[in-house]
Amino acid sequence: MKDIYEILAKHFQNDTTADEEKLIENFKVDNPGEYSALKLLWFEERVDVREFDPENGWRMMLAKFELQKQTKVIPIRRNYTRIASVAAILIIGLVLTIYLLMLNQETTYIIEAGPQERNKMVLLSDGSTLWLNASSSIAYTSSFQKRKREVKLRGEAFFEVVPDPESPFTVETTYSDITVLGTSFDVNAGELQTEVVVKTGKVQVSSLHSSDKTLLLPNQMAVVSKTKFLSHLNTDPNYLSWQTGVFKFENTPIIRVLEDLNSYYSEQFSLVTAFGSDCKLTAEFNQLTIGQVIEILEITCDIKITNEGNKYFLKNNNATNL
Numbered sequence: 001m002k003d004i005y006e007i008l009a010k011h012f013q014n015d016t017t018a019d020e021e022k023l024i025e026n027f028k029v030d031n032p033g034e035y036s037a038l039k040l041l042w043f044e045e046r047v048d049v050r051e052f053d054p055e056n057g058w059r060m061m062l063a064k065f066e067l068q069k070q071t072k073v074i075p076i077r078r079n080y081t082r083i084a085s086v087a088a089i090l091i092i093g094l095v096l097t098i099y100l101l102m103l104n105q106e107t108t109y110i111i112e113a114g115p116q117e118r119n120k121m122v123l124l125s126d127g128s129t130l131w132l133n134a135s136s137s138i139a140y141t142s143s144f145q146k147r148k149r150e151v152k153l154r155g156e157a158f159f160e161v162v163p164d165p166e167s168p169f170t171v172e173t174t175y176s177d178i179t180v181l182g183t184s185f186d187v188n189a190g191e192l193q194t195e196v197v198v199k200t201g202k203v204q205v206s207s208l209h210s211s212d213k214t215l216l217l218p219n220q221m222a223v224v225s226k227t228k229f230l231s232h233l234n235t236d237p238n239y240l241s242w243q244t245g246v247f248k249f250e251n252t253p254i255i256r257v258l259e260d261l262n263s264y265y266s267e268q269f270s271l272v273t274a275f276g277s278d279c280k281l282t283a284e285f286n287q288l289t290i291g292q293v294i295e296i297l298e299i300t301c302d303i304k305i306t307n308e309g310n311k312y313f314l315k316n317n318n319a320t321n322l
Contacts, residue, residue, distance in 0.1 A: 008038060112137040113155075116266050119243050124151075127162040128169065131243050133188075133263075156188040158243045161201075172208075176224040179204045185216075186240055193225035197234050205231070238263075245287035254279040254301060254314075265290055269305075270313050279303070 004027055010016045011024045028035045113120040113132035120132040126145045130138065136155025144150065149169040161169045163182025171178040173189035176196070183201020187194065196205050198216045205222040206213035212229035214222055221234040237248040242263035249257055258269045267290055279301040285293060294305045294312065304315045 005038075008035075012039065107142040108139055109141070110137055110139045118264065118266070124149075126164065126167075126169075128160060130157045130159045132157050133242050153187055153189045155190075156186070156242070158184070158186045158240060160184045175208055175226060176222075177206045177208060179206070186243075193223055193228065195221060195223050197221040197236075197239050199240070245285075247283075247285040249281045249283050249285075251280045251282055254281060254297075257281050257297075258314075261293065265293070266310075268311050270311050272313050272315050 004023065007016060007020045007023055008027070010020065016024065111120075111122050111132070113134055113136050115135050117132075118134045122130050122132060122138065124130070124140075124144070126149055128149070132138065133156035136153070136157055138151045138153050138157065140151045145167070149164070149167050150172065151170070152172045154173075159169075159171065159180075161180050161182050161184070165181055169180050169182075171187055173187065173194040174191075175189075175194045178185070178187060178196055180201060180203050183203055184199040185201070185203050186197045186199070188196075196203060196216065198218050198220055200218055203216045204213060205216060205224060207224050207229050209226050210229060212224075214229075214231040216222055216231065219234050220231065221239075222229070222231040224230075238260045241247050241260055245264050247260060247264075249260075255271065258271060262268055281297070281300055283296060283300065285296075288296075290312075297303065297314070298305055301314075302317055304317050306313050306315065
């Protein structure tokens with residue numbers, strides 16, 4: 001393909017083909033500031049854009065215009081011609097300055113998962129993958145991977161990070177910074193605290209409100225808040241159930257069972273009366289349908305589950321008028 005600046009020269013002379021004009025349109029969309037500046041240079045200063053150096057050409061031209069403004073010029077034309085020339089230089093200098101500012105300006109990208117949008121997969125430009133839980137979001141800038149790999153998390157997400165020793169991957173939450181080279185881990189960034197659980201690799205967790213930090217290994221977790229920093233072994237086998245749909249219960253109270261199930265199923269369970277406090281469940285679910293889950297709960301706990309709208313209510317079989 002011809003150099004884009006050669007095509008731009010043809011474009012300014014109305015001599016492009018249909019295919020070349022499509023390339024110009026794409027260039028204008030991706031580089032509006034540069035296109036405007038080059039157009040001004042071509043028509044006002046008769047600068048041949050085919051000789052333009054995209055790497056350092058702007059800085060060289062700005063230096064040239066700055067030198068022109070500082071150099072004493074002996075007037076040989078009428079004043080209005082001199083004023084027009086100075087005005088043109090000032091306009092071009094302003095356009096180029098704005099363009100340089102645009103080059104250095106970062107764009108922030110935000111990806112959100114809706115209230116019912118659990119397990120939303122996001123593929124980052126470095127090849128890393130993450131899954132957002134419902135009502136969660138990440139934000140990162142256009143400099144991601146170019147300078148450093150950094151994202152900001154609100155809510156919960158599971159990360160699988162591609163190793164890159166030259167560029168650590170950082171997750172920032174309200175209370176902590178999580179830094180890794182290549183690993184998989186879950187982060188639950190709530191309003192009151194951040195919880196980090198490592199599945200594979202190593203993760204460094206640092207508090208944003210104190211000098212506390214720790215290095216986590218697989219099956220270890222940290223809990224960080226404004227006033228708290230704890231690290232210990234993870235004892236919750238269902239910390240990733242919201243993402244995998246796999247549950248393991250061992251003599252687990254029914255109330256806790258419902259809390260875990262609600263992290264995965266869009267249908268919410270509601271417990272009617274306090275009868276369930278004595279029911280404990282030992283079972284394993286592997287991406288079962290909601291109907292299969294209901295059947296197991298009814299048989300195991302001797303209860304009746306009724307559907308009202310998009311919610312399921314648990315009732316004691318012997319209860320009346322509930």
